[in-house]
Amino acid sequence: MGDTTRRSPAPAADRTSVAGMSEQTWHAVDDYLSDLLVPTDPALTAALADSRAAGLPEIAVAPNQGRLLELLARMCGARRILEIGTLGGYSTIWLARALPEGGRLTTLEYEPRHAEVARANIARAGLADRVEVVVGAALDTLPELVAGGAGPFDLIFIDADKDNYPGYLDWSLRLSRPGTVLVADNVIRDGAVIEAGHPDPRVRGVREFLARVAAEPRLSSTALQTVGTKGYDGFALALVEA
Ligand code: SAH
Ligand code: DHB
Numbered sequence: 001m002g003d004t005t006r007r008s009p010a011p012a013a014d015r016t017s018v019a020g021m022s023e024q025t026w027h028a029v030d031d032y033l034s035d036l037l038v039p040t041d042p043a044l045t046a047a048l049a050d051s052r053a054a055g056l057p058e059i060a061v062a063p064n065q066g067r068l069l070e071l072l073a074r075m076c077g078a079r080r081i082l083e084i085g086t087l088g089g090y091s092t093i094w095l096a097r098a099l100p101e102g103g104r105l106t107t108l109e110y111e112p113r114h115a116e117v118a119r120a121n122i123a124r125a126g127l128a129d130r131v132e133v134v135v136g137a138a139l140d141t142l143p144e145l146v147a148g149g150a151g152p153f154d155l156i157f158i159d160a161d162k163d164n165y166p167g168y169l170d171w172s173l174r175l176s177r178p179g180t181v182l183v184a185d186n187v188i189r190d191g192a193v194i195e196a197g198h199p200d201p202r203v204r205g206v207r208e209f210l211a212r213v214a215a216e217p218r219l220s221s222t223a224l225q226t227v228g229t230k231g232y233d234g235f236a237l238a239l240v241e242a
């Protein structure tokens with residue numbers, strides 16, 4: 001590289017300084033990519049509309065991220081999928097659509113109201129026969145899954161409360177086999193992740209999660225920053241090796 005200029009990093013919360021791009025541009029590019037590459041789907045559109053109408057927070061994955069989850073599940077031939085954090089079932093529908101005949105998805109949700117909305121959305125998508133929504137705090141329901149002999153899962157999507165990500169990693173490993181794919185959403189959070197000693201327990205949880213992923217010899221892993229309609233965030237991806 002001929003350019004030896006070093007720029008100091010932008011402040012973590014300054015969303016307009018990433019390569020001079022604005023959030024408006026990220027939205028427009030996400031819309032362009034989704035319109036071009038992500039198949040439109042009435043059940044997915046309705047799931048988002050009904051989630052919004054029911055007053056659920058608008059924090060589901062973006063359409064192109066949902067498509068990524070579906071592709072990852074198909075690429076690894078997932079027949080058993082675990083999701084931690086259902087919300088209105090938007091990501092659930094993407095993942096369940098990837099399942100082959102006879103495949104199953106279990107999704108864990110703390111809020112009964114979210115689970116109720118999700119079940120209706122999943123049923124409308126024609127997926128009720130292969131998806132089970134389990135209501136409860138995931139740190140309570142994950143041990144029940146293990147005790148009940150569930151797993152191993154082929155793909156696990158971690159997307160619930162960020163403070164508990166370290167615990168979700170431990171349980172996910174217990175429910176894995178060599179070859180299991182782990183995906184964890186929201187590990188960047190406007191860049192807050194780089195701040196050691198951050199006061200927000202969600203940021204601390206994600207940092208502890210990433211540190212444990214890095215130290216875990218059974219995992220090969222990476223993480224990517226993303227921008228788009230969901231702001232500046234990112235996800236971690238890991239492969240269980242042993
Ligand atoms: N995966 C969804 C978004 C999940 S949002 C999608 O992309 O469409 C995070 C969800 O985790 C919320 O519905 C929230 O109620 C749930 N949650 C929060 N704490 C939880 C806990 N302790 N156990 C299980 N779910 C939890
Ligand atoms: C939040 C949670 C999510 O899973 C997400 O994708 C975005 C935001 C949140 O709790 O703020």
Ligand code: MG
Nearest residue numbers: 059159185186
């Ligand atoms: Mg998320």
